[in-house]
Amino acid sequence: MAGASATKDGTKGEKTRAAILDRAVDLASVEGLEGLTIGRLAGDLEMSKSGLFRHFGSKQDLQLATVGAARDRFVAMVLQPASSAPDGAPRLRAMAEHYLDYLYSFPGGCFWGATASEFDDRPGPVRDAIAASLDAWMAELVRQADAAGMADPDRYAFELYAVVMAANARWRLTGDRRTFDLARAALARLDAELP
Amino acid sequence: MAGASATKDGTKGEKTRAAILDRAVDLASVEGLEGLTIGRLAGDLEMSKSGLFRHFGSKQDLQLATVGAARDRFVAMVLQPASSAPDGAPRLRAMAEHYLDYLYSFPGGCFWGATASEFDDRPGPVRDAIAASLDAWMAELVRQADAAGMADPDRYAFELYAVVMAANARWRLTGDRRTFDLARAALARLDAELP
DNA sequence: AATATAAAAGCACGAACGTTCGTATTCAAA
DNA sequence: TTTGAATACGAACGTTCGTGCTTTTATATT
Numbered sequence: 344m345a346g347a348s349a350t351k352d353g354t355k356g357e358k359t360r361a362a363i364l365d366r367a368v369d370l371a372s373v374e375g376l377e378g379l380t381i382g383r384l385a386g387d388l389e390m391s392k393s394g395l396f397r398h399f400g401s402k403q404d405l406q407l408a409t410v411g412a413a414r415d416r417f418v419a420m421v422l423q424p425a426s427s428a429p430d431g432a433p434r435l436r437a438m439a440e441h442y443l444d445y446l447y448s449f450p451g452g453c454f455w456g457a458t459a460s461e462f463d464d465r466p467g468p469v470r471d472a473i474a475a476s477l478d479a480w481m482a483e484l485v486r487q488a489d490a491a492g493m494a495d496p497d498r499y500a501f502e503l504y505a506v507v508m509a510a511n512a513r514w515r516l517t518g519d520r521r522t523f524d525l526a527r528a529a530l531a532r533l534d535a536e537l538p
Numbered sequence: 539m540a541g542a543s544a545t546k547d548g549t550k551g552e553k554t555r556a557a558i559l560d561r562a563v564d565l566a567s568v569e570g571l572e573g574l575t576i577g578r579l580a581g582d583l584e585m586s587k588s589g590l591f592r593h594f595g596s597k598q599d600l601q602l603a604t605v606g607a608a609r610d611r612f613v614a615m616v617l618q619p620a621s622s623a624p625d626g627a628p629r630l631r632a633m634a635e636h637y638l639d640y641l642y643s644f645p646g647g648c649f650w651g652a653t654a655s656e657f658d659d660r661p662g663p664v665r666d667a668i669a670a671s672l673d674a675w676m677a678e679l680v681r682q683a684d685a686a687g688m689a690d691p692d693r694y695a696f697e698l699y700a701v702v703m704a705a706n707a708r709w710r711l712t713g714d715r716r717t718f719d720l721a722r723a724a725l726a727r728l729d730a731e732l733p
Numbered sequence: 734a735a736t737a738t739a740a741a742a743g744c745a746c747g748a749a750c751g752t753t754c755g756t757a758t759t760c761a762a763a
Numbered sequence: 764t765t766t767g768a769a770t771a772c773g774a775a776c777g778t779t780c781g782t783g784c785t786t787t788t789a790t791a792t793t
Contacts, residue, residue: 355759356770373659377573381751393753394771402751451659460655463710464568464646474711481708498727501720502697505704509696512703513676515658516669525696532693549790554740575780588782589741597781 360398363388364412367405371413373451375461376406376469403469410472413454417476420445422483431491432537435484435503439530442507443523452515456508480504492538503533555593558583559607562600566608568646570656571601571664598664605667608649612671615640617678626686627732630698633682634725637702638718647710651703675699687733698728 366387371379381402385395399405425437446453455477462470484500493499510526513519561582566574576597580590594600620632641648650672657665679695688694705721708714 354769359770375570375656380749382749391772392751393773396752397770452655457655459707459711460647460652461570463707477711495723498720498723501704501708501717502701502724502727504708505700505724506697508707509700509703512654512658513696513699516654516672522696525693528690528693529697529700532697549739576782577780586742588743588784591782592740592742595782 356398359390360408361412363395363398364408367409368413368416368454369450371409372449372454372457376409376458377461379406379409381405403467406469407472410458410469410476413458414476416448416454417445417480420448422480431487432534434487435491435537436530436534438484438487439503439507443510443526446511446514453508453511456511456515493536499533499536503530506530506533554585555603556607558590558593559603562604563608563611563649564645566604567644567649567652571604571653572656574601574604576600598662601664602667605653605664605671608653609671611643611649612640612675615643617675626682627729629682630679630686630732631725631729633679634698634702638705638721641706641709648703648706651706651710688731694728694731698725701725701728 363384367379367384370384370387374380374383381396382392385392388395399408421438421441424441425434428434428437451457455473459473459477462473481500481504484503485496488496488499488503506526506529510522513525514522558579562574562579565579565582569575569578576591577587580587583590594603616633616636619636620629623629623632646652650668654668654672657668676695676699679698680691683691683694683698701721701724705717708720709717
């Protein structure tokens with residue numbers, strides 16, 4: 344029962360629900376999860392507010408489902424593609440590089456960068472879901488830094504996380520893609536630190 | 539007439555305006571600059587919506603004035619205290635340490651962390667003001683990294699910026715102050731890199 | 734003390750929000 | 764062919780938002 348939605352997939356309802364969530368992730372990367380309004384989302388998908396609303400029952404449930412869909416995208420575009428690389432340094436390199444590519448899948452930059460700061464002071468299940476996703480990623484980074492033989496994997500994971508998140512933040516604010524050159528230079532220095 | 543507010547300071551209106559903006563910066567660190575509503579702000583300060591509104595004339599002007607007040611706080615709590623340290627490595631150390639302390643001056647973590655990601659996809663003067671403030675800080679970091687003798691001051695400034703911003707982001711999301719230990723360890727490693 | 738001006742309040746508006754409700758359409762099972 | 768659930772729609776609700784108008788209170792100057 345750990346499945347993302349425990350549905351058979353294929354029914355019409357499930358297809359529209361998936362389409363809604365895919366668009367919701369994109370929209371939330373631009374407007375945030377509060378700025379993600381049901382009317383706007385319905386308009387984008389050319390359906391009625393009430394028809395869309397029926398799929399979730401409340402805005403909070405829509406937000407929770409959107410966080411789940413964002414996590415699915417992260418797994419599919421970052422963790423899963425990197426999983427073919429061996430544990431340790433190669434995996435760390437692969438995850439960082441796939442993350443930078445994954446940023447282009449959003450119209451508004453990284454979903455997590457937009458929503459984590461939005462919800463960090465809003466206690467509740469949405470905040471918890473966001474925090475759990477990011478904690479899981481951080482834990483994976485620590486695991487791989489450890490496998491790479493780092494003496495202080497926590498610090499190393501923190502630095503790698505900091506660099507890629509700052510790449511997203513600076514890129515969104517300046518519009519300058521050379522930000523990624525800075526990020527790659529920083530990642531190269533981190534890579535050189537590995538034993 | 540280019541002064542920040544072109545006012546004599548001391549009149550009652552100016553005093554309340556300053557009080558409003560001080561509270562607005564705090565509130566925006568929690569709710570963001572859009573979530574910062576005029577009614578909520580007025581309620582906190584025990585004054586009427588219309589009385590508060592008169593000081594600014596539009597919500598956008600309130601947001602712009604709030605960004606200005608946040609910049610003033612950053613200068614007063616980070617740049618100015620660090621300015622007594624010599625250029626280069628000591629100044630970089632002082633700025634980073636003062637920044638970590640400055641985070642505690644907000645109820646919701648760093649104002650810039652909350653607002654930059656909120657406005658990075660909202661073109662307009664508010665976004666421009668936020669970007670200008672952060673660009674100025676980045677430029678100062680580059681200047682000091684250069685003065686410290688780094689071969690690639692841009693990359694170094696980017697890394698330092700990334701570490702302190704990630705410290706704020708992770709701290710807000712996890713509530714764990716040990717995040718600052720990780721950040722300080724990362725800063726120490728950056729410091730050790732200086733020639 | 735009288736008066737002019739600045740500051741704050743009171744009140745109301747139009748728009749947008751999440752949400753509810755009743756109804757129409759579709760489609761597979763009987 | 765009839766039934767019933769699934770899916771979608773349109774209209775309306777109560778609330779909150781930013782904002783504009785009018786009036787009252789406070790401050791400062793003569």
